[in-house]
Every structure is written in C-alpha cells, then in structure tokens.
Amino acid sequence: MTTDGANVSERNADRTRSTAGTATETAPGRDPEAVSRFVERFASQLVEAGMQRMPARVFTALLSSDTGAMTSAELGEQLRISPAAVSGAVRYLSQQHMVSREREPGSRRDRYRVHSDQWYEAVTNRDAVLRRWEDALREGVQQLGADTPAGRRIAETLAFFEFLQGEIAQLMERWRARRAELFGEDRARDDRPKG
C-alpha cells in the first residue's frame, strides 16, 4: 500500500507546462495517479453496493476519462488487468446498458463508451429487476393468502414497489429538466464521437 513513494515519474510528469497548454488533446494537468485514486475509490463504493469488481473499475475508468471512451488496450493498461478481464467487464456493462460499444471503421479495435446522459438512466431503470421482484411478491401473496397477516404484509411491499416504479419515471423526467437547467441541453456533446 505504501508503495509509490516518491519515485517513478512517468514520462507524463516530465511534461511541464512549458509545452504550451495548447495541444492538450491528452488532458493538461491530468495526474494519472489522481485519476487512479478516484477510480479505485469510487469503484470500491460500487463494489460495496453490490457491483462486481472489474465492471466497477472499468466503468469508473470510462467515467473519468476525458473523452468518455477508451479501447480495450487502454483500459487494460490503466487498470493493470488482462484483455480477458476487460472483455468480461465490458460484456457485463453492455448488458446493463451502462456502456456502449463502438467499432471504429478504420481500425480493428473497439471503443467502449459511457454516455453520461444515459448511464444513470440505466441504473434507475432497473425495470427488469423491479418487475422480477414484483412477480415474486405477487406469487407470494397468492401462496400465503391475501387475507393473512403475512399476505397483507407482502401485498403492501408489492404496492410499494409498484408505486416506486411509477414514481421513478416522473423523477427522471424532472431530472432531465433540472439537468438542462444546470448544464445546458447540449451538455451531452462530450459523450459523442468526435465530429
């Protein structure tokens, strides 16, 4: 853990400001170590909340990249994980609609992209999850008997989730308005492939 110490300045560290802040395609004062610290810290929170480790790390790496998109190789290098691990993580994230895959026409490599205007929609849109919960609960009410105390308790739980599902849709609608207000409607442009 201690590790790092003073040491190993990456070539990046050499890059002083003297090199004119202009050609900053690759981010100006981007300290890889700071980025890594954030990635690991936020990913840990996601893991604690139930997400698998690799998907959490890959996702956070994408989230904290300037372009919002990285190749498999970049992800592997930054996170120090094998291509296999990247592949697995990315498959999971795609299934959850948290990242999308892009094929670059000229190249053989894929890019994985997080759309900042879509990823938490995917998270809150855990429609499928809620629906499965509700199915299980409905069945429970039947099996326990709607007129028993237990059945009533389950029915109330079911009603709560049904209520929740409706509320979430409205809530996201409100968020979109507030988001536009805070950041502007065109904010999402950063997340699109470069034009």
Add this chain to the structure above:
Amino acid sequence: MTTDGANVSERNADRTRSTAGTATETAPGRDPEAVSRFVERFASQLVEAGMQRMPARVFTALLSSDTGAMTSAELGEQLRISPAAVSGAVRYLSQQHMVSREREPGSRRDRYRVHSDQWYEAVTNRDAVLRRWEDALREGVQQLGADTPAGRRIAETLAFFEFLQGEIAQLMERWRARRAELFGEDRARDDRPKG
C-alpha cells in the same frame, strides 16, 4: 381492516411454552412448503441484487411470517441453518435497520422483527451509501479538475445523486399518504408487539 371485536388471536399468542410443544403457532391454511418456496424465490432476487444469501433468506422469512417476528430457533429450523448463521444474518439486518431485536422480558430468547412500515424506508434511505458516493465524486471533480470534460461528467453525476437524495424524501412522503389510503393508517399494528 378494523377490529370488529373478535380478538381471538390474541389469546392464541399467549400460549405458554410447554415442554413438548414446538412453535406450533402456524396459521391454519399455511402450507410450509409454499412459504418456503416464496422465501427462496424472493431471497434469490435479493441476492441477485447484491444482498448476501443468509440475510436475504432470514429477512424474507420474517417478512412472510404472520406475526412479522421470529426467534433464532424458529429461523434456524425453517431455513435449516445453524444458530451461527442466524446470528450473523441478524446482525447485518440490524445494522441496515431492516429488522429490530426484541428481548422478551419473560424469556431468554430474542425475537427478530420486521416493521413493514420501516423496512423499505431503510432500503430507500440509503443515505449513508449515497453520501459516500457523493463524497467520492466530489473528490473526483477536484482531482480531475472541474473545467475538464471528465470533471464535468463527474460533476453531473454528483448533481444527479444530490438531486436523487432530495427526491427520495419527498417520494417517501407521498408513499406514506398513498399507503394510508390503500391500507389504512393503522395497518402497521400487526408489526408491533402485542400489548
């Protein structure tokens, strides 16, 4: 559901523990197998959503019990798990405020209880979780630079969670109203100790 006047069940519960009797408090039409099927099915959903197995099973067992409360022995017997497993699960659930522990004055055994009006408040009230996420994100904005594309993306994520936190409070307020409308204000009485 109002109390018409036939408080028969109250006497039933008062049954003193005689030697031979196991907890034969099961309701009449209650098929243990059906109960078990529901418990396992719903618990699986919770596991899939990130909850540990034993807490999920214990919690669902409590949720689908008629009184909303069970002793360690009852839980162990129904779920076929050791006292140690019950202990661990219950500790977790208490920390999450999903069940509460009661000490019966006359007896040496604890009862664990789910309050149907409180457990999903605990779930939606993942205040602590949200706060930790927000902390990590705030730090990320700083480290990445608020004026970088990445920093802006993280800032937007942060804003979303802050928004969410505020919305949830109002949402639960609305739910309480709706719940009263659907089930009556006194619905929660089943979940309280008999007095």
Add this chain to the structure above:
DNA sequence: CGGTACTTTCACAAATTTGTGAAGTTAAGG
C-alpha cells in the same frame, strides 16, 4: 451464587468467485 438457556465468536473446510494465460474465433488488409 450456580445452573441453564440462549447468543455470539472463532477457526476452518467447503464452495464460490475471480482473473489469468493460452487457445480459439473473427474480420480487416494486404
């Protein structure tokens, strides 16, 4: 004070999950 009835803690074996190297697959460019 014990005696006793529970509950909790702890070390550990079993089961599960995780991430890797290597082989396999696909498709872009010659």
Add this chain to the structure above:
DNA sequence: CCTTAACTTCACAAATTTGTGAAAGTACCG
C-alpha cells in the same frame, strides 16, 4: 486466400466468501 490484430472463450489456480461446529460469553432464574 493468408496474415495479423483484436476480441472472446475456456480451464484452472488463487483468493475470497460462506456456513458450520465448538468454545466462549451473557444474562435470566432459582
């Protein structure tokens, strides 16, 4: 076609998690 770059799948070793029996701890009751 063949080469080659990139991605995916697979078997497995390592690491982690899980649940248990047994010992230890607690607190009620006489």
